Amino acid sequence: MDIEEFAFQFHQEIRAEANIEDEEKFPEEVFVERMIEYLHEAQELENGIACSFKGYGIKVNGYDINTQNNAIDILVADYYGSDTAPIQKISKTEIETAFKRAATFLLKSLKWHHEKLEESTEAYDLAKIIFDTKKGLKGARVILLTDRRSGSLPAKTQNTDGLEITYQIWDIERLYRFVTSGMKKEPVEVNFVEEFGINLPCVVTNDNSGLYHTYLIILPGEILAKLYDKWGTRILE
Numbered sequence: 001m002d003i004e005e006f007a008f009q010f011h012q013e014i015r016a017e018a019n020i021e022d023e024e025k026f027p028e029e030v031f032v033e034r035m036i037e038y039l040h041e042a043q044e045l046e047n048g049i050a051c052s053f054k055g056y057g058i059k060v061n062g063y064d065i066n067t068q069n070n071a072i073d074i075l076v077a078d079y080y081g082s083d084t085a086p087i088q089k090i091s092k093t094e095i096e097t098a099f100k101r102a103a104t105f106l107l108k109s110l111k112w113h114h115e116k117l118e119e120s121t122e123a124y125d126l127a128k129i130i131f132d133t134k135k136g137l138k139g140a141r142v143i144l145l146t147d148r149r150s151g152s153l154p155a156k157t158q159n160t161d162g163l164e165i166t167y168q169i170w171d172i173e174r175l176y177r178f179v180t181s182g183m184k185k186e187p188v189e190v191n192f193v194e195e196f197g198i199n200l201p202c203v204v205t206n207d208n209s210g211l212y213h214t215y216l217i218i219l220p221g222e223i224l225a226k227l228y229d230k231w232g233t234r235i236l237e
Contacts, residue, residue: 001180003087003172003173003176004085004086004087006172006176006179006180007083007085007087007147007172007176008083008085010083010147010172010175011081011082011083011147012083013034014027014030014031014034014081015027017030017034018030027079027081028052028061028077028079028081029050029052031077031079031145031147032050032052032061032062032075032077032079032145033050035075035077035145035170035175036048036049036050036062036075038170038175038178038179039143039170041178042178044143044170045064045073046064046065046066046067046068047064047065048062048063048064048073048075049062049063049064050062051063051122051123051125051126052122053105053121053122053123053126057100057101057104058101058104058105058108059076059098059101059102059105060074060075060076060101060102060105060123060126061075061076061077061145062074062075062077063075063126063129065129065133069138069139070133070136070137070138070139071137071138071139071140071141072106072129072130072133072137072140072141073140073141073142073143074102074103074105074106074140074141074142074143075102075143075145076098076099076101076102076142076143076144076145077144077145077146078090078094078098078144078145078146078147078148079145079146079147080146080147080148081147087148087149087172088148088149089148089149089150089151090146090148090149090150090171092153095144095150095153095169098144098146099142099144099167102142102144103142103160103165103167105123105127106130106140106142106165107160107161107163108127109126109127109130109131110130110131110134110161110163111131113127113131114127114128114131137163138164139163139164139165139166140163140164140165140166141165141166141167141168142165142166142167142168143168143169143170144167144168144169144170144171145170146169146170146171146172147171147172148171148172149171149172149173150169150171150173153169157195164226188235190227192223196223196226198223200217200218200219201217201218202215202216202217203215203216204216
């Protein structure tokens with residue numbers, strides 16, 4: 001099926017699940033739960049948990065504690081809910097707003113934000129986890145989940161209050177590619193110019209047959225450490 005058919009079927013399944021009698025949920029909740037399942041399959045998350053909270057300038061829809069890398073993932077959803085073609089596109093402004101809302105929750109949670117929340121809520125549990133683990137926290141990801149197209153925006157990283165936060169997007173196109181590829185893990189791709197501002201010089205040699213090429217590259221240890229913090233053991237693949 002093409003992406004339009006995939007999106008139509010995907011939205012129909014979400015609506016059907018949201019309207020199950022005696023278990024009615026908001027479509028966005030179902031969308032987040034489905035996306036978490038896919039991210040588990042893609043090995044992007046270890047144990048993703050849906051957690052819906054929205055306040056002034058803040059929004060979070062889920063999280064995952066990455067015990068291997070001492071990192072936390074914050075999920076924020078943009079569920080448009082339209083199954084009519086063509087697929088809508090999310091604007092850069094909307095993307096930045098969603099990222100900012102999730103990052104605000106994360107950064108506030110590092111500074112006693114849980115004390116302002118009801119203890120019975122999922123948001124309190126998440127904020128308390130972030131606060132309790134902040135000393136050992138090496139990094140964080142904010143992942144935007146959207147059923148719209150985002151275009152070819154690269155992942156970005158910024159250092160805020162001493163914490164390195166990476167921003168990524170799982171949109172309908174990325175989900176479509178993953179599902180139609182047989183749910184194989186996406187390859188690790190690093191754009192050294194965009195992420196680190198450098199090109200990697202290399203020495204190239206050819207064998208006598210011309211069938212093989214050998215590249216010798218020197219990779220700075222600081223960059224290697226950052227790649228490992230971001231990708232974990234996947235970079236060894």
